[in-house]
Amino acid sequence: MTAKNIPRLTNEEAREIDRLLHTAPGSAAVTRLTAMETVRARILLSIEHALLAPGDKLPSTELIAAGLEVSVITARRGLESLVEDGLLERRRGRGGGTFVVQDPPRLEDSAVQAYRADEQAVLKLIDQRSLMECAVVAEAAMNASEDQCRELEELISRSAQAASWHEHHIPDTRFHRLLAEISALPEVPVYLATYEELLKYFVPYPQEKLEMGRSHHQQLVDALRRRDPMAAIAVTREHVAALRQEMFFGLHAPTPQEPKVTE
Secondary structure, eight states, X not given: XXXXXXXXXXXXXXXHHHHHHTTSTTGGGOOOOOHHHHHHHHHHHHHHTTXXXXXXXXXXXXXXXXXXXXXXXXXXXXXXXXXXXXXXXXXXXXXXXXXXXXXXXXXXXXXXHHHXXXXXXXXXXXXXXXXXXXXXXXXXXXXXXXXHHHHHHHHHHHHHHOSSHHHHHHHHHHHHHHHHHHHXXXXXXXXXXXXXXXXXXXXXXXXXXXXXXXXXXXXXXXXXXTTOHHHHHHHHHHHHHTHHXXXXXXXXXXXXXXXXXXX
16 A cells, blocks of 8 residues: 555755755755754644643554654654653553653753744745645546555544554545555646645644544545545545644644644
8 A cells, every 4th residue: 555656766866855845845844854843843832732632642662653654763862852852751561661651841942842833844845845746636536446445544544543643644645645656747746746845744642632633534535536636626625725724833823623634
């Protein structure tokens, strides 16, 4: 269930896409953080906005690494640094693991500050993703086979069965990468570079808040089955536009109705 037919880039092509992406609106202003800093920022923001509550148990380090798309070593170092800062604690024995402490201190962390400073850049990245993804799904609607539609639905089902955001994130990103493969557009590598740049700014959410995104995905598959590119574009625009309210900067002023999260 991977986008195995997307052409592999040479090192020179990958460097050129990176150069172009980081001179485009949005990415040009994105702060370059280390992978460990992104782990810290994303977990800290989840704690700050009570998406990870005091006493919550975090998934395994391996699952966190997969969900945040970093190495296991990087994830472990990020978690250890948060243990040292007093936000997380390790418990041994049966039922042990890594937990949010009962009264987590509020840190003025440089990685979190960098995320907040990138708000306008991330908003432009959302616009870039919307534009590119609309082209991807329109083409996918003309190409998708029934087998590919069933494969997309299996990824939706795996997301729904996930025990945590990190576990959900794996089939969720595969869903978007498979759509890109189905489109067969030559610009797919550039689209994926933008998509993956934006992924760095997602924070882990409780699983129950992800239903809206899965509903969008199913509507998209239905549009692909009908060979309806306009319906696919409409769903995609709604799906991506919702990120403006659902990413970390949209959580600063909570509303009475809790946000639904897409990816």
